[in-house]
Amino acid sequence: MRDVVYSVRGLSVEYPTREGSTRAVDDVSLDIHKGEILGLVGESGCGKSTLGKSLLRMQSPGRIVEGELWFGGRDLMTLGERQMQKLRGRNLSMVFQDPMTSLNPVERIVDHIVETVQTHEPGVSEAAARDRARDLARRLGILENRIDDYPHQFSGGMRQRIMIALALALNADVVVADEPTTALDVIVEAQFLDLLRELRDEFDLTIVMITHNIGVVAEIADRVAVMYAARLTELATVDRFFAETRHPYSQGLLRSVPNIDLDEQSLSTMSGAPPSLLYPPPGCRFHPRCPHAMEVCTAEQPAMADVGPAHEAACWLYLDHAGSPPLEVVSDA
Amino acid sequence: MAVDLETREAGWQQDLERAGLLRRLLRARKWHGADWWFVAIASVMVVAFIVLALFPGFFAPHDPREQVGPRFLAPGEKPDVESLIIPGDSGITSLLDIVGDERVPTAVVEGTPSSQAARDEADRITQVLQDRGEDVRLRLRVQRHDTIQEALDELVAGDAVIAVASSAAFDEVADDYPSLDVAGPVFEGQTLSSFLLGTNQIGQDVLSRLIWGTRIALIIGFSASFFSLFIGVPLGLFAGFTGGKTDRVLTVFMDSLYAFPGLILAIAITAVLGPSIINVIVAIAVLYIPTYYRIVRGQTLSVKESLFVEAARSLGAKSRVVLTRYVFPNVIPSVAIIFSVNIADAILTGAGLSFLGLGLPPTTPDWGIDLARGQETIQRASWLITFPGVAVMLVVLAFTMMGEGLMEIFNPKLRDR
Numbered sequence: 001m002r003d004v005v006y007s008v009r010g011l012s013v014e015y016p017t018r019e020g021s022t023r024a025v026d027d028v029s030l031d032i033h034k035g036e037i038l039g040l041v042g043e044s045g046c047g048k049s050t051l052g053k054s055l056l057r058m059q060s061p062g063r064i065v066e067g068e069l070w071f072g073g074r075d076l077m078t079l080g081e082r083q084m085q086k087l088r089g090r091n092l093s094m095v096f097q098d099p100m101t102s103l104n105p106v107e108r109i110v111d112h113i114v115e116t117v118q119t120h121e122p123g124v125s126e127a128a129a130r131d132r133a134r135d136l137a138r139r140l141g142i143l144e145n146r147i148d149d150y151p152h153q154f155s156g157g158m159r160q161r162i163m164i165a166l167a168l169a170l171n172a173d174v175v176v177a178d179e180p181t182t183a184l185d186v187i188v189e190a191q192f193l194d195l196l197r198e199l200r201d202e203f204d205l206t207i208v209m210i211t212h213n214i215g216v217v218a219e220i221a222d223r224v225a226v227m228y229a230a231r232l233t234e235l236a237t238v239d240r241f242f243a244e245t246r247h248p249y250s251q252g253l254l255r256s257v258p259n260i261d262l263d264e265q266s267l268s269t270m271s272g273a274p275p276s277l278l279y280p281p282p283g284c285r286f287h288p289r290c291p292h293a294m295e296v297c298t299a300e301q302p303a304m305a306d307v308g309p310a311h312e313a314a315c316w317l318y319l320d321h322a323g324s325p326p327l328e329v330v331s332d333a
Numbered sequence: 334m335a336v337d338l339e340t341r342e343a344g345w346q347q348d349l350e351r352a353g354l355l356r357r358l359l360r361a362r363k364w365h366g367a368d369w370w371f372v373a374i375a376s377v378m379v380v381a382f383i384v385l386a387l388f389p390g391f392f393a394p395h396d397p398r399e400q401v402g403p404r405f406l407a408p409g410e411k412p413d414v415e416s417l418i419i420p421g422d423s424g425i426t427s428l429l430d431i432v433g434d435e436r437v438p439t440a441v442v443e444g445t446p447s448s449q450a451a452r453d454e455a456d457r458i459t460q461v462l463q464d465r466g467e468d469v470r471l472r473l474r475v476q477r478h479d480t481i482q483e484a485l486d487e488l489v490a491g492d493a494v495i496a497v498a499s500s501a502a503f504d505e506v507a508d509d510y511p512s513l514d515v516a517g518p519v520f521e522g523q524t525l526s527s528f529l530l531g532t533n534q535i536g537q538d539v540l541s542r543l544i545w546g547t548r549i550a551l552i553i554g555f556s557a558s559f560f561s562l563f564i565g566v567p568l569g570l571f572a573g574f575t576g577g578k579t580d581r582v583l584t585v586f587m588d589s590l591y592a593f594p595g596l597i598l599a600i601a602i603t604a605v606l607g608p609s610i611i612n613v614i615v616a617i618a619v620l621y622i623p624t625y626y627r628i629v630r631g632q633t634l635s636v637k638e639s640l641f642v643e644a645a646r647s648l649g650a651k652s653r654v655v656l657t658r659y660v661f662p663n664v665i666p667s668v669a670i671i672f673s674v675n676i677a678d679a680i681l682t683g684a685g686l687s688f689l690g691l692g693l694p695p696t697t698p699d700w701g702i703d704l705a706r707g708q709e710t711i712q713r714a715s716w717l718i719t720f721p722g723v724a725v726m727l728v729v730l731a732f733t734m735m736g737e738g739l740m741e742i743f744n745p746k747l748r749d750r
Binding site: 056058085087088089090093095096098101102103104107115116119159163166167169202275324 | 367518639640641644645646647649650651654658659661663
């Protein structure tokens with residue numbers, strides 16, 4: 001197994017709301033390995049973006065109420081805002097979902113890169129930073145003479161490449177990509193994923209890829225982490241995940257992906273809807289929708305446990321518990 | 334091959350960028366239609382007003398503070414002054430030319446003020462000459478006639494050297510005496526020519542006052558707007574960017590300032606500060622600070638939350654950099670547009686203040702003061718109130734048209750404010 005570059009321990013993030021605090025990330029522990037692409041999947045509102053931003057401590061207005069973020073031998077939670085600022089861009093950086101609005105409309109592309117370089121390496125001259133920008137542009141397939149253009153002169157795919165260039169400008173150790181391909185069409189998406197893979201190989205980049213598209217994960221990720229209602233439910237290498245899906249939620253997710261090879265008349269769907277994070281159900285959060293729900297599921301939260309080689313899941317099905325007969329399948333229909 | 338295509342494409346784009354600014358501005362009319370023409374016409378007007386305000390001395394025919402003609406002279410009307418009439422070939426240009434030992438035979442019409450005027454001016458000239466130490470006098474031998482024709486006949490016959498008559502009376506019969514000319518007004522300093530926009534109740538030239546008034550109006554408009562911009566924009570940026578309690582306190586304060594009826598607040602401030610142009614500027618500036626504050630704060634709030642700011646932060650950008658390179662340049666275009674409309678407002682408020690007799694010293698050539706004075710004699714001399722009114726309207730129209738037009742072109746989202 002490769003080295004762990006970033007380790008999340010018992011992370012909980014809360015958002016203050018009028019009705020009380022909402023826990024968007026609840027007790028998540030996760031290791032990110034050097035040079036891997038970790039796919040973080042889950043439906044909208046499950047807390048995956050919050051988790052991703054928390055890695056850079058950019059979760060504001062949310063608050064990290066518990067947990068440790070170990071990176072480079074330090075717990076980031078003990079660092080001041082100024083020290084965090086130094087890490088952002090230099091060691092940790094982020095690529096956002098919408099490339100159309102994530103560049104400053106009044107600044108040239110080259111100035112974005114120069115600014116980032118000079119923020120972290122004040123000694124670098126303007127000319128040297130420009131050279132670096134040109135070099136990066138070339139490697140990302142952007143014509144060198146176009147770096148003097150403004151963001152609006154680029155297409156969405158190009159802008160996403162520029163965002164990656166910014167993340168790479170200082171060779172960040174971990175890049176958090178928050179749904180980077182959601183705003184792109186499938187062709188550009190495929191090109192972009194190829195580019196990511198190449199860059200990973202070339203720079204030994206570690207990428208946390210947040211997405212709700214399980215196809216993207218299958219395409220590019222080395223490992224998969226599944227989140228449901230603020231909690232981590234399954235964590236496995238991508239091969240094992242698709243071959244031996246353990247958690248009932250993951251199974252449901254995979255079943256609801258259209259598959260052209262199966263001769264199905266209608267797409268199977270999961271019953272029910274994700275729970276409100278303000279009032280999460282007791283016990284396992286998935287139990288109201290789970291086809292295998294047991295009595296213990298309604299009472300106690302399952303912890304993440306090994307369910308195979310390099311495969312963890314949080315489900316009572318795979319845990320020892322005071323044996324009780326399975327409950328009637330709960331149906332919302 | 335592919336690269337070749339792309340370079341060619343890039344070259345084409347650069348060609349487009351190389352087109353001169355002027356040509357691009359001209360081409361823009363196809364995109365923006367009526368708005369473009371609005372801005373173009375308004376800009377020409379604004380430039381004209383600015384040139385007038387910069388060089389009023391060059392354009393104004395008279396000193397705006399001096400009495401240069403008879404009172405209440407209508408636009409284009411010739412003043413009726415006692416004038417010196419001479420034979421065209423005599424070479425005399427003023428009474429000074431006929432100073433000497435002899436009494437000068439002077440033809441006048443009986444029963445007109447002409448003989449008195451001639452003698453008064455002759456005495457004055459004599460006095461001036463003796464004060465200078467020259468032992469010469471100007472003495473006239475006044476020869477009275479019943480009609481102007483008789484007086485002029487005598488002049489033609491050579492029995493008189495000069496004649497003195499009112500210019501209006503001479504004009505009536507001038508065609509019959511082609512050999513006679515008007516040398517000038519009898520009294521030095523009077524003028525025979527008409528005034529394009531007439532004169533006011535103390536004989537000042539209305540046109541000159543208008544031209545010099547442009548300077549006052551623009552000084553007030555520009556300075557007040559700059560003043561409020563320089564205070565309102567940083568405050569708005571600061572409040573919007575930091576948020577929290579400071580923001581709330583500032584916003585409540587600005588909103589209460591905004592809620593005041595504008596002119597009343599300006600009146601109160603100038604009444605307290607006393608009359609001077611600086612105080613007027615301060616009073617108007619205070620009035621418009623909240624306008625900038627609100628716009629800038631609102632824009633800052635929205636830009637601050639935008640994805641590109643978050644992206645910059647994720648790359649380690651410091652707050653100062655975010656503020657100066659991300660928030661400020663994205664906020665400033667709407668400020669520039671408000672600025673133009675704001676100048677128009679400030680000019681109007683400035684004119685309103687001086688119309689009410691507040692703010693400017695009464696001798697200032699200012700449109701508001703002229704309007705206030707003209708209003709007293711509106712039935713007798715309507716031009717006194719018409720022209721300053723038109724001037725205020727044109728300046729305000731020019732700036733507003735320019736501002737609104739630019740707003741339509743650059744920031745259609747602001748349209749409904």
